[in-house]
Amino acid sequence: MSFLMTTLREKKEVDSIIRDTIDKVLVLRFGRSTDSVCLHLDDILSKSVREVSKFATVALVDIDSADTHVYVKYFDITLIPSIVFFFNAHHMKMDSGATSDWRRNADHTKWVGSFQKKQDFIDVVEESGDSIHL
DSSP, rough: OOSHHHSEEEEEHHHHHHHHHSSSSSEEEEEOOTTTTHHHHHHHHHHHHHHTTTTTTEEEEETTTTGGGGHHHTTTSSSSSEEEEEEEEEEOOOOOOOSHHHHOOOOSSSSSSOSSHHHHHHHHHHHHHHHTTO
């Protein structure tokens, strides 16, 4: 299903979508179209795009493209899939609410991993939007 969503392979495309997405949460999925976990997440994202379209834009960033490596390094994308959130060109930090010891020291700059179901993703995006009073 990832073929149905915008896939960014160049730095200028990522720059542009970050700069041009105004008054909506921007959801950037960093990953590979060949990874099974990314494909599972992409399926969930593609099924959710319509429902979140009034308050969010979703795009995929191909981490295998040499041109996007500046963002992979900047956001410290070491595990895939990873999702980074923006609002009005500002990177949003997030709190997953997890309280276990290993998550307590998390950097809160991205969501790592997939979601179990569509509603889980929608809830996270809505929560992100609520935190900025959309």
